[in-house]
């Protein structure tokens with residue numbers, strides 16, 4: 001776990017978001033992974049995913065509070081969370097402000113349709129050059145289309161590990177673009193699912209809000225978080 005924590009950006013969210021805006025202005029390529037305990041646990045069992053996280057071209061931010069807590073237990077200096085939804089929203093508003101182009105891949109067809117409307121209405125200067133739902137078979141064709149259109153921002157919402165593996169497969173071929181795996185963010189941004197009220201966010205309890213809304217998540221959450229705590233305690237015992 002330490003190797004991941006060492007790699008995670010330790011900047012306050014607003015500073016990290018400013019940094020991404022600078023990358024957008026300067027057309028610097030980036031691949032951002034928004035990590036939670038489930039992400040780190042998946043890397044423990046999947047070599048390809050682990051390599052993606054540790055690859056120098058990957059930027060990791062701590063999305064879930066569990067990442068910060070785990071680092072703290074290992075006495076590592078990692079304080080700041082960057083929420084995936086906020087990163088996606090900020091990139092949308094920067095695209096609007098700077099007349100940049102954006103490509104969306106992921107989520108259900110009705111959600112991607114709502115995303116198109118949201119962008120037209122709230123971010124009218126952002127050039128939406130592609131919007132494809134996450135259930136199309138041929139993802140390679142989507143990336144080929146993306147390659148032709150050379151978007152400035154690419155948001156991929158397929159959940160882990162699919163979104164990261166797919167981005168990683170094609171990332172090397174692109175000359176520019178900020179690529180982010182944004183999980184369920186389109187569901188929230190499109191208004192399809194409610195974002196946790198600020199009360200929950202302030203207390204770092206959005207995970208709890210999500211589980212109350214979608215109890216089917218409980219098992220997945222419980223499994224990965226309990227295993228994660230075991231892993232952290234094991235490493236803690238080593239030093």
Ligand code: UDP
Nearest residue numbers: 106107108134135157158159160183184187
């Ligand atoms: N999804 C998709 N294609 C698939 C499976 C999932 O586009 O084959 C989408 C799904 O509709 C949802 C997102 O991927 O919008 C994953 O959301 P989830 O909340 O599970 O991700 P998390 O934020 O927990 O990683």
